[in-house]
Amino acid sequence: MQIGILYVDDEVNNLNSFKAAFRRYFNIHTAQSAREGRKILEAEEIGVIITDQRMPGETGIEFLESILPIYPDTIRILLTGFSDINAVMGAINRGQVYKYLVKPWQDDELKMYIQNALELYNLRKENKDLAQKLKIATMELEMLSAREKI
Template structure:
C-alpha cells in the first residue's frame, strides 16, 4: 500500500494507560488516521458516530475488560476488525477474545512497531475484503432477482 492508502486506514486504540496511548499515537499517526481513548465507554460513544476500520483494545482496564468492550463493539458494528492487546498471558482472555469479542488477532505487550503495522494492515485488508464481498453479494442478489423476473416474464408470454 502506498502512503495515501495507508493514511485512509482508521485505527482506534483503547488503553487505560496514557503512556501507552501516547506511544501508540506517536508511532502510528504518520501512517494511519489514529484515535485514542483512555475509557472504553467514550470509545464506544465515538464509534457510534464515526467510522473506524480497526479497533485495538487493551485487555485489563478498570471500566471494563477489553473482551467485554470488543464484544459490545461486535454487536454494534460487526464489520470493524477487532484486536486485543495485553501484557498478561491469560488463557481465559484469549478464549473470551475469540468467543465474545470475535477478535481478528491477539497481540502481546510490549508490541513492536513492525509487528503492529503488519497486524493493522492485515486487519484492514480483512475489513476491505469483507466490505467487497458484501457488495459483490448484493450485486449477485440483484442479478438473480433480474434473472428470476425475466424467467417469469418468459413463462407468462
C-alpha cells in the same frame, strides 16, 4: 476517506505512544474508555479496533463482545500486559479476536498486524458489496423471467 484504526486503553501514555508511532501510516483514533470508543465507532468508519484487556469498568473482551452485533466486520486485536490464558480464550471465543498481543508492542510487528487486519476488513467489505450486487442481479433476472412467462 481512509478507514480508521481505533485504539482503546485507559493509560494515556500508551495512547500517546500508539498515536505517535502509527499516525503517519494510518487514520488513528484513540479512546481512554470503552464508552469513548463507542462514540468514535458511531461517528467514524473504523476497520480495526485494538483494545487493552485490563481497563476499569469494562475489560477489552467485554467491550469487543458488546460491539460485535453492531460492528461485526471490524477486525479486533486484543493488547495486554498480562499473559492470562483465560483472557486469550475469552477473547477468541467471545470477542472474535483476530490477534492477541502482549505489551509492550513492537512497532514493526504491530504495524504489520494492523496492515493485515485492514486488508481483511477491506476484503470483508468488498465481499458484502459483491454479495449484495449479486442478490440484486438475481432478483432482476427472476423478474425478467417472470415477465417473459406472462
